[in-house]
Amino acid sequence: MSIEEIGVRGKAPDRDVGLSWMSRHPMVALLLRRGGIGVVTLVIVSIIVFAATEVLPGNAAYAVLGHTATPVRLHAMEVQLHLNEGLLAQYWSWFSGLITGHLGNSLVNSQSVWSLVEPRLINSGVLVATSGVIGILAGVLLGAYAALRRDKWFDHISSVVLLAITSLPEFVVAITLIIVFATVVTHLLPAVSIYPPGTYAWNDPKLLVLPVVTLVIVIIPYIMRMMRGAMIEALESDYVQMARLEGIKSWKIVLIHALPNAIAPTIQVIGLTVLYLAGGIVIVEDVFNFPGVGQGLVSAVSNRDIPVIQFMVFILAALYVVVNIITDVIALLASPRRRLVR
Amino acid sequence: MVESQSIRLEVRDLQVSMNERSTDVVDEINFSVRAGEIFGLVGESGSGKTTLALALLGYTRRGLKISAGSIYLDGVDILGLGESELREIRGSRIAYVPQDPAAALNPTLRIGHQIRELFHAHPNAIDDINARTDEVLREVNLDPASGILRRYPHQLSGGQQQRVALAMAFACRASVIVLDEPTTGLDVSTQRHVLETVKSLCVTHGVAAVYVSHDLAVVGGLVSQVGVMYAGRLVEIGSTSGVFSTPRHPYSRGLLNAVPSADRSEILVGIPGQPPRPGYRPTGCSFAPRCSEVLDRCLTEDPSPTDVQGTLVRCHRVAEQAPCAISARRSRPDMHISDAMHRLEVRDLSSSYGSAKVLHNVSLDVRATACTAIVGESGSGKTTLARCIVGLHGSYTGTVRLDGVELSNTARKRNRQQLQEIQYIFQNPFTSLNPRKTIGQILSQPLEHFLRLTSKERTERIAKALDEVSLGGGISERFPDELSGGERQRVAIARAIIVEPKLLVCDEVTSALDVSVQAVIVELLRSLQEVRKLSMLFITHNLALVRSIAQDVVVLSGGKVIEAGDVEEVLERPQNPYTVRLMRDIPKLTPSSSTLPM
Numbered sequence: 001m002s003i004e005e006i007g008v009r010g011k012a013p014d015r016d017v018g019l020s021w022m023s024r025h026p027m028v029a030l031l032l033r034r035g036g037i038g039v040v041t042l043v044i045v046s047i048i049v050f051a052a053t054e055v056l057p058g059n060a061a062y063a064v065l066g067h068t069a070t071p072v073r074l075h076a077m078e079v080q081l082h083l084n085e086g087l088l089a090q091y092w093s094w095f096s097g098l099i100t101g102h103l104g105n106s107l108v109n110s111q112s113v114w115s116l117v118e119p120r121l122i123n124s125g126v127l128v129a130t131s132g133v134i135g136i137l138a139g140v141l142l143g144a145y146a147a148l149r150r151d152k153w154f155d156h157i158s159s160v161v162l163l164a165i166t167s168l169p170e171f172v173v174a175i176t177l178i179i180v181f182a183t184v185v186t187h188l189l190p191a192v193s194i195y196p197p198g199t200y201a202w203n204d205p206k207l208l209v210l211p212v213v214t215l216v217i218v219i220i221p222y223i224m225r226m227m228r229g230a231m232i233e234a235l236e237s238d239y240v241q242m243a244r245l246e247g248i249k250s251w252k253i254v255l256i257h258a259l260p261n262a263i264a265p266t267i268q269v270i271g272l273t274v275l276y277l278a279g280g281i282v283i284v285e286d287v288f289n290f291p292g293v294g295q296g297l298v299s300a301v302s303n304r305d306i307p308v309i310q311f312m313v314f315i316l317a318a319l320y321v322v323v324n325i326i327t328d329v330i331a332l333l334a335s336p337r338r339r340l341v342r
Numbered sequence: 343m344v345e346s347q348s349i350r351l352e353v354r355d356l357q358v359s360m361n362e363r364s365t366d367v368v369d370e371i372n373f374s375v376r377a378g379e380i381f382g383l384v385g386e387s388g389s390g391k392t393t394l395a396l397a398l399l400g401y402t403r404r405g406l407k408i409s410a411g412s413i414y415l416d417g418v419d420i421l422g423l424g425e426s427e428l429r430e431i432r433g434s435r436i437a438y439v440p441q442d443p444a445a446a447l448n449p450t451l452r453i454g455h456q457i458r459e460l461f462h463a464h465p466n467a468i469d470d471i472n473a474r475t476d477e478v479l480r481e482v483n484l485d486p487a488s489g490i491l492r493r494y495p496h497q498l499s500g501g502q503q504q505r506v507a508l509a510m511a512f513a514c515r516a517s518v519i520v521l522d523e524p525t526t527g528l529d530v531s532t533q534r535h536v537l538e539t540v541k542s543l544c545v546t547h548g549v550a551a552v553y554v555s556h557d558l559a560v561v562g563g564l565v566s567q568v569g570v571m572y573a574g575r576l577v578e579i580g581s582t583s584g585v586f587s588t589p590r591h592p593y594s595r596g597l598l599n600a601v602p603s604a605d606r607s608e609i610l611v612g613i614p615g616q617p618p619r620p621g622y623r624p625t626g627c628s629f630a631p632r633c634s635e636v637l638d639r640c641l642t643e644d645p646s647p648t649d650v651q652g653t654l655v656r657c658h659r660v661a662e663q664a665p666c667a668i669s670a671r672r673s674r675p676d677m678h679i680s681d682a683m684h685r686l687e688v689r690d691l692s693s694s695y696g697s698a699k700v701l702h703n704v705s706l707d708v709r710a711t712a713c714t715a716i717v718g719e720s721g722s723g724k725t726t727l728a729r730c731i732v733g734l735h736g737s738y739t740g741t742v743r744l745d746g747v748e749l750s751n752t753a754r755k756r757n758r759q760q761l762q763e764i765q766y767i768f769q770n771p772f773t774s775l776n777p778r779k780t781i782g783q784i785l786s787q788p789l790e791h792f793l794r795l796t797s798k799e800r801t802e803r804i805a806k807a808l809d810e811v812s813l814g815g816g817i818s819e820r821f822p823d824e825l826s827g828g829e830r831q832r833v834a835i836a837r838a839i840i841v842e843p844k845l846l847v848c849d850e851v852t853s854a855l856d857v858s859v860q861a862v863i864v865e866l867l868r869s870l871q872e873v874r875k876l877s878m879l880f881i882t883h884n885l886a887l888v889r890s891i892a893q894d895v896v897v898l899s900g901g902k903v904i905e906a907g908d909v910e911e912v913l914e915r916p917q918n919p920y921t922v923r924l925m926r927d928i929p930k931l932t933p934s935s936s937t938l939p940m
Contacts, residue, residue, distance in 0.1 A: 246433035
């Protein structure tokens with residue numbers, strides 16, 4: 001047999017030129033497919049949100065007015081909510097408003113929905129981003145470290161602590177932090193995070209600390225456990241053993257060989273964690289009175305402020321869809337085996 | 343040739359132990375390798391050969407430690423070196439070629455990165471990294487201009503991956519290279535080329551190599567010295583010609599007997615039983631529980647190595663017995679099979695995966711009570727063909743007839759009796775048995791599905807099937823992961839025969855097993871075929887195996903039948919050049935250098 005037959009078979013150099021294009025190709029396909037599915041999901045979500053808030057619980061106007069419902073006010077409210085129109089027409093007027101940015105006004109104080117929701121979105125965004133970045137970094141690093149120190153004291157202690165934290169609901173963590181840092185034990189930090197109207201979360205970072213710490217504590221265990229497991233698997237792998245046998249330096253083995261391979265499976269968990277954060281803020285914001293989407297949603301629900309509820313729920317659903325797409329793209333980028341066709 | 347006489351690697355009294363318990367898993371290892379020479383290290387799985395191979399680089403897996411001995415690399419004891427000195431010599435002075443390059447190459451790094459990283463780790467080894475990269479790739483018959491450096495490991499074929507691993511081992515001009523079963527999973531032709539490459543590189547660069555394998559035939563044409571390893575010790579060390587022509591340890595004889603021959607049709611004789619678990623060496627001679635020539639003394643007294651004409655042997659009977667060669671093998675009895683009845687007829691079968699056509703108008707027959715072997719390399723379509731026949735791959739055209747009745751394309755559409763009559767045995771017994779079910783439950787499943795039996799009848803059937811595959815009844819309470827590979831494959835065979843099928847489809851059923859176990863399994867299948875009057879479709883990449891089991895053979899290449907007929911006829915007088923090449927590339931037991939011309 002000749003060299004041609006047993007060497008790089010039938011793989012002419014020109015295929016490599018094509019390879020860079022090919023490498024993008026599955027990515028484009030994935031983005032298009034996921035984007036398409038995302039749009040469909042959002043349309044379905046909009047229908048469900050609409051149905052849940054306007055159609056299902058009997059008469060929405062009655063729900064809004066509650067005890068103050070007189071026949072005259074009920075009729076006025078029905079007209080305001082377009083309840084006197086057909087279902088499809090009602091949905092369409094809401095959905096088209098959603099797309100064109102005409103979100104309507106709050107039922108409580110007649111301000112536009114957007115002006116009410118916008119600062120809350122920004123505040124919650126700051127909260128989620130800060131705690132997400134800190135929690136993910138800490139989780140990944142602590143998990144990797146625990147794997148490197150496998151069966152040593154750090155690993156044992158951290159796994160017990162993690163188990164304990166996982167069993168605590170976030171409001172318990174939040175209240176414990178308030179007791180320790182803001183009320184009974186010390187008074188280092190404010191117990192509530194009330195911002196004056198017109199200011200944002202970054203105007204007073206001190207108010208951010210306890211909500212962020214609560215969320216960080218809650219999300220670290222999941223990421224850390226996943227990372228520890230994936231890292232142990234990577235460290236036990238043949239390619240890491242091979243790198244050791246090739247005399248590669250230990251820190252290079254950890255950073256270049258093990259870590260990238262361990263992060264790939266962890267990305268899915270990180271994505272789930274970000275999604276969890278989007279829901280977790282509802283409770284944490286409520287506990288700290290933090291002026292974000294979560295707290296806004298709680299007060300909108302108790303005020304029966306339907307246009308605000310609809311928009312916030314829709315925004316949260318959109319976040320789920322977007323985060324899922326981003327997670328998939330990053331996971332694909334992290335794995336050449338899936339990214340590049342053979 | 344460089345310094346051909348100097349000893350490059352010398353191992354003295356090496357011992358590897360478990361960390362927690364002080365029991366050793368590898369012990370009393372003594373051998374040396376000269377420049378340009380290859381030392382063969384042979385033994386079954388669990389014999390400690392990989393542990394020893396890694397220990398040669400001063401490395402142990404988690405839970406193990408090197409507890410005694412010395413390893414002299416060009417005269418320097420590497421076990422006396424510190425961690426950073428050890429790191430400097432690993433990869434540059436002593437290198438390792440892994441068993442499974444697909445797992446040993448990092449999937450997230452390009453080939454070029456991995457090679458460059460090796461050079462960067464050893465800055466003093468090579469001056470011109472780019473030139474050396476190109477040179478070493480050419481030495482292993484890879485074309486550096488083909489863009490291979492920009493590829494990720496999964497974009498290469500198995501043979502190419504192994505060549506990359508070889509290139510990396512030779513890249514820094516190491517003195518010693520340790521190869522751990524580097525050709526497992528490769529086709530015979532690719533294996534032959536890899537072996538030739540290893541040999542020529544060792545000779546031209548004066549490298550001393552240690553080559554680990556479970557298959558004596560593979561090392562036969564390659565190595566000058568061979569060490570047979572059992573239960574963590576070397577039970578026989580000698581020149582290859584000495585050990586191959588007059589094996590003095592019963593275990594060496596067992597390993598030699600297990601190698602299938604492409605030249606004669608013989609009954610394969612495996613080694614019964616299995617090696618002790620690492621760290622659980624029995625008292626006395628460790629091989630005694632499996633030895634057919636055991637004395638009382640063997641059970642109590644550990645034999646020490648005895649020198650017999652240059653060969654060191656650990657056996658009490660080495661002095662008394664005349665060295666016997668492996669000529670004692672019996673030839674396989676002829677079976678009288680009528681041509682009249684065809685159990686299975688495949689006609690013009692074509693199939694594709696997506697747009698890739700993998701089978702082109704394949705036709706073949708399995709005669710009643712006979713075995714037809716399908717031989718082909720990976721990618722030849724042989725597994726797809728088997729899957730079409732059993733109804734697991736429905737998208738094919740052509741016909742499959744069982745006893746003259748055409749079968750539907752998919753198993754779902756076949757009736758219960760048709761499903762029962764064809765049983766399939768999978769390649770890998772480590773994944774084909776449900777790990778959460780006991781052996782009894784695994785065997786009971788097909789009975790419940792196909793036959794209406796009382797639970798007493800089922801128990802009897804299970805006991806009988808286990809007996810037929812030489813497994814004790816006590817095994818039915820155990821779980822698959824408590825069993826060895828050979829035992830698991832017997833369970834898989836029992837699961838297939840328990841419903842009394844007419845046709846058994848065996849898809850590479852021995853490729854995941856040691857040669858010594860392979861012989862036992864093949865012989866088991868052969869006797870089942872004879873006793874139960876079974877018809878068999880035996881799929882394999884190993885032409886030599888065909889001779890020991892099949893009456894008819896079909897050679898498959900690129901999805902086409904390129905040669906078919908009587909086994910003796912095809913193997914004695916192959917017509918197609920491809921078959922000729924396959925025959926030539928089979929590793930043969932002859933220890934002469936003629937198998938690998940240098």
